[in-house]
Amino acid sequence: MPAFAGSAAGPPLADSYYALLRRRRGGADEAGAYATSTVPSDDDVPVAECELPMIDVGCLTSDDGCSSEAERAACTAAIARAAEEWGFFQVRNHGVSQALLDAMRREQARLFRLPFEAKATAGLLNDSYRWGTPTATSPQQLSWSEAFHVPLAGVSGSAAGGTCNFGELTTLRSRSSHDRADVAVCRDVTREVAGAMSKLAGTLARVLAEAVLGRGRPAAGERFPEGCDETTCFLRLNRYPPCPISADAFGLVPHTDSDFLTVLCQDQQVGGLQLMKGARWVAVKPIPGALIVNIGDLFQAWSNNRYKSVEHKVMTNAKTERYSVAYFLCPSYDSPIGTCEEPSLYRTFTFGEYRRKVQEDVKRTGKKVGLPNFLV
Template sequence: MPALTTAESAAAEPPLADSYLDLLRRGGGGIAPPTTEGCCVQERELPLIDLSCLTSGGSSAREREARRVCADAMARAASEWGIFQVTGHGVSRALLERLRAEQARLFRLPFETKAKAGLLNGSYRWGAPTATSLRHLSWSEAFHVPLASISGTASCDFGDLSSLRSAMQEVADAMSRVAKTVAVALAGSLLLQGHRDHDHEAAATAASFPPGCDETTCYLRLNRYPACPFAADTFGLVPHTDSDFLTVLCQDHVGGLQLLKDARWVAVKPRPDVLIVNIGDLFQAWSNNRYKSVEHKVVANATAERFSAAYFLCPSYDSPVGTCGEPSPYRDFTFGEYRRKVQEDVKRTGRKIGLPSFLKQQPHSMTTARLDHKSKAPVAILP
């Protein structure tokens, strides 16, 4: 693809620098540079799990045992880390590179074109236009597209980027298979614990997990993190947990993803041959807190732009989240209720409260958290 001229490149960028400078002029509302938080961040290898045995379809005792070992390894990673890497996922590197090339073409469009309601049905997002502090500003842009818009179930305007639709559709289909495979294995690992006399019933329940999810309820998000001249003071994406069952992520070689592990930030080393899976809020609730919805962020890069694509496994808004077994610490709620409560909390307090709002017994610290919201960075609402 021909290189952009300086004028074309400038026209493509969202007004992130304007937002930064405006917040700086207003005092920043309490600056806490990401580099201050992450000065001692270590790069760690996440748990690495080969999914190929889960898709082999063999029925021998050895193959069944291999599937059980794989599922148990994922369950340990989901409990201890809330995130892990997978190989043997069946998503070709060539396909991901094709999507990345299409992403580059998409994000090189002029900002005014990207921000128009018509393109990809108004799914474009950038930065945090309502930020009141540099702690709230995400130096990034994205298209957060419902799968129904990609598949043609709902109409969607791709403009002149006709090849983008096919690349997004292939990646969404492939990541959907990965997400379903992982989700079923993780659900089965919990349901089968202590219920060996009801293996068939538990297996049938796991096979239909998660409830209310299909090709029309999930999302594919295309992300770009431009090089940031103020990287020391700026997040690429503010710390957050995902409001779904689980997320499947592919990232390029630049890196920048960090997660909270044992109260410390850990940098994830990028690898071109793996996909990253992280547990979302709904899976933590369904698992009765056995699996952890991991807090993560992206740090800004001073010299290089970064691309990633994420698949969000979400149910329909009216689907009850449910539980793997009673008693559950959470009251009954639907995905729609959860999203509305998160949005209300962000609007009212500036930050996401999330799962604690749905506990049957509200902790005393909830009141303190609401009173102290101005000292904390808000959490991105994803999806």
């Protein structure tokens, strides 16, 4: 795979970390603490490994459907209970084939092996490449990772002009026809994964709304959540390179997701995902064949805090790279985010307003504030 290989493929993550460490040492008196540990741990207690609630959703995703109303009700109740108690759960018989996920893993690996300059400047995947945290002012804010955060409006061909920009034409012209075919394969696999995860996310979102409102209510119907379709959601392809600086560095800084629902295929061999449970970080054990689902901020607001958008992070691995794929169920920027009942704990806001406020807070303080900004 010569087109996807190159000694200069890695993003300048180490340069960013060292620059932050040098700046820190030149400022605060306690800077020497960072000489042996890049990111201070929350405490000295080892992180316990957990198994998230596992739910068989085959009765919701299969063509045959549930064999009875009782089976469907039990599945709905299990999903809602996990969303309330954990904010995270795992699903099996989810309708996203393992062969498709394996193909996505291969295409990710090829894509991330491109030279860094090509990933950063060639407009690949609708110019969606991101690396590290360029705005970080301390090691605690730096993510040791690279990603393509792909708007599905482009992947589905719904962007302006109806085309999917997987790379500047000048870049593609310089490659062989075989290489251009590789890009086309990546595009097609990405579209297929997005479509399969979109179907699953929509099904789970409607079931969660049904658990709150009761089956047959309009907001729990086929269009929930309003404003979400194939043009408004995102697919994020993540790579976490081996981290030679510290096993305690963040692959992805602690955060909550700013969407309704996230569907994640994490690396099934290499762990790293951790979530907050009972004021403690717990590590999520990888389960082959399972997908992870978590509640986002918008669903917590809509459910009036019944469902929990839980803080989570990714830790690095000193020797092994890690890949994951995440689907984000997002509405259009002008979609109002209401609540399922009154009195509401939150004032009405749009998704665009929420995103802008998150970006302002991160720029000003270095961290996300999120839903507390919109409490009544």
